[in-house]
Amino acid sequence: MKLSAKQSTLLVLILIIALAPFFFPSAFYFRIGSVVFVNAVAVVGMVILTGYAGQISLGHAGFAGIGGYACALAPVYLGLHPALAALLGALISAVLAYLVGRPILRLKGYYLAVATLGFGILVSMVLSNETAITGGPDGIKVPDLGLRAWLVDRGLKISNSQFWYWFSGLALVIGAWLALNLHESATGRALRALHGSEIAARTVGVDVARAKLIAFVISAIYASVAGSLIALQNRMITPDIAGYMHSIEMVTMAVLGGAGSVLGAIFGATILTLLPQVLTVFQQYEQIMLGLVMMLVMIFMRDGLLPSLVARVRGRGE
Amino acid sequence: MNLLTVEGIGIRFGGLHAVRDVGFSLKAGEIVSVIGPNGAGKTTLFNIISGVYIPHSGRILLESDDVTGFDPYLLARRGMSRTFQNLQIFQAMTVLENVMTGFHLRESGPVLSDLLALPSSRRRSREAESDARVLLARVGLERAAEREASALSYGALKRLEIARALALNPKLLLLDEPAAGCNAVETEEIDHLIVDVAKEGTAILLVEHDMKMVMRISNHIVVLDHGEKIAEGDPATVSRDPRVIEAYLGTQGQDANHAHG
Ligand SMILES: Nc1ncnc2c1ncn2[C@@H]1O[C@H](COP(=O)(O)OP(=O)(O)OP(=O)(O)O)[C@@H](O)[C@H]1O
Ligand SMILES: [Mg+2]
Numbered sequence: 001m002k003l004s005a006k007q008s009t010l011l012v013l014i015l016i017i018a019l020a021p022f023f024f025p026s027a028f029y030f031r032i033g034s035v036v037f038v039n040a041v042a043v044v045g046m047v048i049l050t051g052y053a054g055q056i057s058l059g060h061a062g063f064a065g066i067g068g069y070a071c072a073l074a075p076v077y078l079g080l081h082p083a084l085a086a087l088l089g090a091l092i093s094a095v096l097a098y099l100v101g102r103p104i105l106r107l108k109g110y111y112l113a114v115a116t117l118g119f120g121i122l123v124s125m126v127l128s129n130e131t132a133i134t135g136g137p138d139g140i141k142v143p144d145l146g147l148r149a150w151l152v153d154r155g156l157k158i159s160n161s162q163f164w165y166w167f168s169g170l171a172l173v174i175g176a177w178l179a180l181n182l183h184e185s186a187t188g189r190a191l192r193a194l195h196g197s198e199i200a201a202r203t204v205g206v207d208v209a210r211a212k213l214i215a216f217v218i219s220a221i222y223a224s225v226a227g228s229l230i231a232l233q234n235r236m237i238t239p240d241i242a243g244y245m246h247s248i249e250m251v252t253m254a255v256l257g258g259a260g261s262v263l264g265a266i267f268g269a270t271i272l273t274l275l276p277q278v279l280t281v282f283q284q285y286e287q288i289m290l291g292l293v294m295m296l297v298m299i300f301m302r303d304g305l306l307p308s309l310v311a312r313v314r315g316r317g318e
Numbered sequence: 319m320n321l322l323t324v325e326g327i328g329i330r331f332g333g334l335h336a337v338r339d340v341g342f343s344l345k346a347g348e349i350v351s352v353i354g355p356n357g358a359g360k361t362t363l364f365n366i367i368s369g370v371y372i373p374h375s376g377r378i379l380l381e382s383d384d385v386t387g388f389d390p391y392l393l394a395r396r397g398m399s400r401t402f403q404n405l406q407i408f409q410a411m412t413v414l415e416n417v418m419t420g421f422h423l424r425e426s427g428p429v430l431s432d433l434l435a436l437p438s439s440r441r442r443s444r445e446a447e448s449d450a451r452v453l454l455a456r457v458g459l460e461r462a463a464e465r466e467a468s469a470l471s472y473g474a475l476k477r478l479e480i481a482r483a484l485a486l487n488p489k490l491l492l493l494d495e496p497a498a499g500c501n502a503v504e505t506e507e508i509d510h511l512i513v514d515v516a517k518e519g520t521a522i523l524l525v526e527h528d529m530k531m532v533m534r535i536s537n538h539i540v541v542l543d544h545g546e547k548i549a550e551g552d553p554a555t556v557s558r559d560p561r562v563i564e565a566y567l568g569t570q571g572q573d574a575n576h577a578h579g
Contacts, residue, residue, distance in 0.1 A: 185432030196408030205394035
């Protein structure tokens, strides 16, 4: 049987996640791997917003912040289990994305970019300044998810970093599966249609305002879940998670890999997460490097790294 | 009853009256053509009727409802569909997917079922796919189904847009220069296709520079010049009208070039 594009993408992804540990030089790489996967979850959300629907957001870190702080605060103030707290964070992010998205998605191009940037900055300011609740710029502790302890009790000997590697990997596979499902559905076609020609999408009956809102809300949920995973994994969270640098990082990862493809997005997330670990210069000048990567991709590989490389390998590159 | 009634439509761009006080009507199954020299306001008129532009004066009635200023997606729900003179193709999608989007209204469902690829969602996509293949065959593009739309020739893209517009199963179909860029054989195929679609009861509003085609298939012709209606009637009457001959047919050589450009 021939595999569909969706099946082969998922298969490649699962194989990479399953086989990568055999090549890890040290246990530390489980930790890096889990950071890669969590970043990739957020970037798959950007693929839906930017790659499918053609809309830009420079404020999605705001939703990651909401997801992250929900895991810190809901257990304390509402007595919720951390997993339910993550769910609550996703719900709040979705509602907020809906409310914020309605007015700002009418804007186009750089107006939309600036408006979303403003939203992200607003969230990170609230998180920094409401010191009494959020702990301010120093951050706040996050309770344990408890799943690893539960597994260990049942005789599965797994280290903390191994647990988060597999757990984040699973989250990424699920996130990729949902995004690929969407791609091949009527909703996904409507999103891609409005990207291709907004006017033609309207004339075939797509309610463009609603379609943009759907993409915005779904991608916000992805960012929120990624934020929750970061918080739960680090057992602590700071307002940096909602900062505009994190938003720009998400967009750069999506664009670097090729915003239209799920696998490309994961590729972009992988490279930009690994580089700072491998090259110390990258660590020191991370912001400069991000800007440079963004400029180079836009100039030389507008379709993103992965699609451009694939085209070049096939001999169709420009 | 009239399917479409256009009453005293006007729009200005800055100081330019692109369309001024234009009115006409259209019944089910009729083919009405709008002709006029380049820049006469034909496309602008289409954009007003299809909700892309909001007119500064006048009304659009669909059946008996006033739909002036309605968004195109609402007009699509009421049975209007169109093609574009300057091609509006979904570039990053395949030919098949382009036509499948035309079934959006009939085959879209809950977002959650699409995210989870529930059987209902997959069934809707399968139906859209097989319906789209039928339409692709109808415009002669069945063998290009899996190709990227951006790889098609101009004439093929024109037919792709017609297939996408037909997917809405429209009561009213607006075609803006469907035969532009097509060779003689393709033009004749489009000619037959339009006549067939009209026979099925769809009203067709046509802008076309190919005068042979317009004269042969139109029930009624509206002539625009500098945004104003200067004549209307059946093909024989219109082609004898001295104002039309002066404004339009006098420049036919130039327009014939345009039609093949
Ligand atoms: N959005 C716009 N803004 C400003 N002027 C416009 C706009 N759209 C159309 N026009 C002007 O309105 C006039 C009518 O243009 P339109 O495109 O409707 O002509 P047309 O009859 O379709 O011509 P053609 O046969 O070349 O397609 C032209 O002078 C054009 O420049
Ligand atoms: Mg025109």
